[in-house]
Amino acid sequence: MKVRCIIIDDEFPARELLQSFITKFAHLELVGSFKSPLEAMAVLQNDDIDLMFLDIQMPDITGIDFLKTLTKKPLVVFTTAYEEYAVEGYKLDVLDYLVKPFSFERFMHTINKVGDRLSYKHVVNDFQALSPKEETKNFMMVKADHKIYRVKFKDILYIEGLREYVTFFCTNEKIVSLESLRNLEQQLEKHGFMRVHKSYIVNIERIVAFYGNQLKLDNVQKYIPIGKSFKEVVNKRLVNS
Incomplete structure (x- = not known):
């Protein structure tokens, strides 16, 4: 090609x-x-x-x-x-x-x-040409380590970005991929994910508590920060959902 x-x-x-x-x-x-x-x-x-x-x-x-x-x-x-x-x-x-x-x-x-x-x-x-329609999909494809991973949305806890790479923190594994949070934000919003910081996207279903400028996720030891420019949107989505 x-x-x-x-x-x-x-x-x-x-x-x-x-x-x-x-x-x-x-x-x-x-x-x-x-x-x-x-x-x-x-x-x-x-x-x-x-x-x-x-x-x-x-x-x-x-x-x-x-x-x-x-x-x-x-x-x-x-x-x-x-x-x-x-x-x-x-x-x-x-x-x-x-x-x-x-x-x-x-x-x-x-x-x-x-x-x-x-x-x-x-x-x-x-792969998507052979996959279910977008609204019925329960997974995404992630390329890393010269392999293609089929990752279920429900298994993704959060995603952290660092320059042109992102890390998928899942229930049983961690996957580092050459991707951008901006692309993932658009792709994952319809599947229950939310951008909460310039460096973080979280699975809304995994949020167990939030206060101040932090989020607590299920099965995650660290607290996820909420960026100042994202705080209003996060509050509206979590409080009004």
């Missing part, structure tokens, strides 16, 4: 370096290389792009602001000379963050992440 990718960077040497790295991978197909986000708009709207290498500091519009405008988003890798934007990239569900100048070895690490994310997406899509 070809991974169709584009480059958006206002610096010619940076575009040249990325192009040279991309050509070393037979499964990567460079669809276009652009010096501004505006030049890339038509390709993003009309073609199926899997991966976008996006600079942050550009004259017309920053990569961060441009990414926020997109409704159809490919996997995104930020390429920048400024490390301080890493947190913002994490909030936008960016797959990886390459700090210039980066080596070929570091670029290869990014491409491995891309392969893991796209492989997981295709496996899950194929």
Whole structure:
């Protein structure tokens, strides 16, 4: 399977370096290389792009602001000379963050992440085609350790996120997967889960008590914090449910 990718960077040497790295991978197909986000708009709207290498500091519009405008988003890798934007990239569900100048070895690490994310997406899509309808499902597929786990919703106690990885804390196991809490939040909300903190999603059925800025879950020794921006929603959902 070809991974169709584009480059958006206002610096010619940076575009040249990325192009040279991309050509070393037979499964990567460079669809276009652009010096501004505006030049890339038509390709993003009309073609199926899997991966976008996006600079942050550009004259017309920053990569961060441009990414926020997109409704159809490919996997995104930020390429920048400024490390301080890493947190913002994490909030936008960016797959990886390459700090210039980066080596070929570091670029290869990014491409491995891309392969893991796209492989997981295709496996899950194929499996879901044979699975019950979304509203009747009682499980989800989780890729970890080069395996696909079939995890029942009722067995998930909570999920903790750390950058591009998440940890599923289940009744009998712990699973670490390359995923984002933002994607999981949208996927799990209809199955009785709730985002309570920038780093935590909990199974509502497992909540046994809450007070102040903490939640107590069944069979969990630690207390789960409630983030300030989530507190009002948590209170409404738990008190009014």
